[in-house]
Amino acid sequence: MRSANPFRRFARTVLLAAAFAVLFTPALVGPGRVASAAQVQGADGYRITAMHLAGILKAARAVISDSQDIINDHTMGDKGITGEVVLQAAKMSFSMAEGEYLKPFDMANLDTSTRPGKLIQALLDSIVEVVDGVQERINRKNVGFKGFLPSVFTAEVAERFKVKVGRLAEIRLTAPVDYVRNRAHMPDKWEHEVIEGQLRSPEHPMGEHVSEFGLLNGRPAYRMISPEYYEPSCLACHGEPKGKRDITGGKKEGGKLGELGGAISVVIFQ
Secondary structure (H helix, E strand, O other): OOOOOOOHHHHHHHHHHHHHHHHHOOOOOOOOOOOOHHHHOHHHHHHHHHHHHHHHHHHHHHHHHHOHHHHOOOOOOOOOOOHHHHHHHHHHHHHHOOOHHHOOOOOOOOOOOOHHHHHHHHHHHHHHHHHHOOHHHHOOOOOOOOOOOHHHHHHHHHHHHHHHHOOOEEEEEEOOHHHOOOHHHOOOHHHHHHHHHHHOOOOOOOOOOEEEEEEEOOEEEEEEEEEEEOOOOOHHHHOOOOOOEOOOOOEOOOOOOOOEEEEEEEEEEO
């Protein structure tokens, strides 16, 4: 089944390319048209900004997910998976992904005086800081499983992002209730209704996000939820047989390739 996550197709290839790029180029900007300030104004601006935030985080998650065999290789020391390498790989796959909403910002020259620029830069910085913060752990020899899972990466990035942007926005990982392992990822009422009523519906177009303007904790906000589907690298922990313990000690969910396994939820407050 073809993945609805366009970033997954590039993750392993661009990780190596990004490592090379970090050594020989000061900045990397993807091809294609660049989102201008005019494109991120008004109601459509919330959508474009939210899709960029979700897309960049998905791309980085794909790199971490597809690098698990390297991260957990007990024979290797320095694996070269630094924050900058992961970020460049995420930028590359993000810039190559399909879809009009993925026309990239010039991420080498973000205007952080604007809300979109500030939010995107905060996410980019959070990705680098989280990966750089686990270098000692992932580069430790004679230790197999390192515990630096995509879900752990995402949660730590979300926390750093929240600290950086304060009350401007939030981003986090959530999932169907029956697939939630960490209660911090439990969907709220709106997320739950979207997941069960739309994203899990056979009629819902695969990969299509759901969004609306509404209230969150009494504050007007734009909310968007972008689905994620089980990929081959996910099934080692989340696949079959259901109930069997995986490498983390958790019980496998019995998930199937291409099945909805989670979602990235973005909130941008007005």
